[in-house]
Amino acid sequence: MNLFADAIAWIFSPDRATGALPLSEAIGTHLAFTAVAVLLAALLAVPAGWVIGHTGRGREFAVALSGAARAVPSFGLVLLLVLLLGVTHKVAASTTAFVLLAVPPILAGAYTGVEAVDRRVVDGARSVGMTPGQVLRKVEVPLGLPLLIGGLRSATLQVVATVTLAGYVGSWGLGFYIVQGIQLRDFSQILGAALVIVVLAVVLDLLFALLERAVVPRGVSARRAEQSDPARRRRRREVATSAT
């Protein structure tokens, strides 16, 4: 129990505001790595996933890729890329590794989102004369958004945890405290930094959970609410009739 108390004391110690690496700076770098990696991965994986979901082509490839990527050891990947790109490109190397880790879940979220749209709705959209691009933009993307956000959510969680490894290759992020703590045998520092990472992960997860709910299209959430909650349905009807 003392260890936890020490860890928490370490986090809130006034020393964290100063020193070689202030805590706020470490958190900032950690989040920046996460954000950049997820953003770059999204730029690659979201359009690709939409095209795969829309055309149905390349699906097997995407499934295989996501499966294989889960088996890749992230530590090994980071070190491998640092060795490949050279120690002068440590930032680029570690970011590339994080991007590669974030791609599969985002890709899966994007294509399953599009695939999960009711085929009859897509058929209806085509039959009234939407071009394939319009079907994607006006129907498949908005209706598939909740699953895409789900993909971004798991990618972000994975990356925020893995960015810790950046502490090994450079003196960045919360991982640095852990690496340093191991060398100094300072367990309160190791646990304190780990706790901060956990809190970041939980907060990000909550934000994405809220976002996931917010992007459910209104007509779709209306139906869900009506099916699951009779009281709300009654209220909605009252609102609807009083509005007319």
Add this chain to the structure above:
Amino acid sequence: MIEFRSVTKTYPDGTVAVADFDLVVPPHRTTVLVGSSGSGKTTLLRMINRMVEPTSGTIEIDGTSVLDRDPVQLRRSIGYVLQNGGLLPHQRVIDNVTTVLRLTGTPKRAARERALEVLDVVGLDRSLAERYPSQLSGGQQQRVGVARALAADPNILLMDEPFGAVDPIVRAELQTETLRLQQELNKTVVFVTHDVDEAFLLGDQVVILQEGAHVAQIGSPSEIIENPASEFVASFIGVERGTRALHTKRTDRGTVLVDTAGRTQGVLVEGTA
């Protein structure tokens, strides 16, 4: 006028959905394609707006082959009503109805006005315009589907089992509405159904299809009931059962008609209809 000329559709797995099919669909009339599942009726309908491409043969609309037209433009010029409505769940009723108008570049305000008019035409209250499809009943959703098909004022209206998913009372109501609409609007309607009664109620011309879109008989409802072309047609339309097989029975007040179950269905009135 829509004309099918030796149209064949073979799917990659070898299934022959439509084999050498010919049909003339007269303008401003309702033509009903009726058959059980697997008769290729929906495939035929979807070939008119190129949702399905024929393997061979041509389909012409007013002398122009549909294959020479851009599929997207073609579909925008033809109204299409799907079984489940096929509405976009994330868009309000008004936006669903204006879909085609907006796709063809009608300004938003003009499109909305037109959409509200069409809601009147199909008998929907304008107050429903801001609702989402999931907040409407099945019958109302189907009316929205019809309104969407009519909004751009197409000459041709394709209806693919539009009343298959609603309950019998609503179906009867929608059938009556369809007859009224057709009297007002005079479109060329191609209607697909598996329900013989619906076919005879709505069709000026009824096409009875067997497997592979083989035409068992074409004619007006009266022609088919009075002179079924084959045993298949007779049994499919049920001339020997239910309310189509009637005997006369003399009563004190005149002759009445009785069905096979012994229920009196009507009174025989002398004279010609």
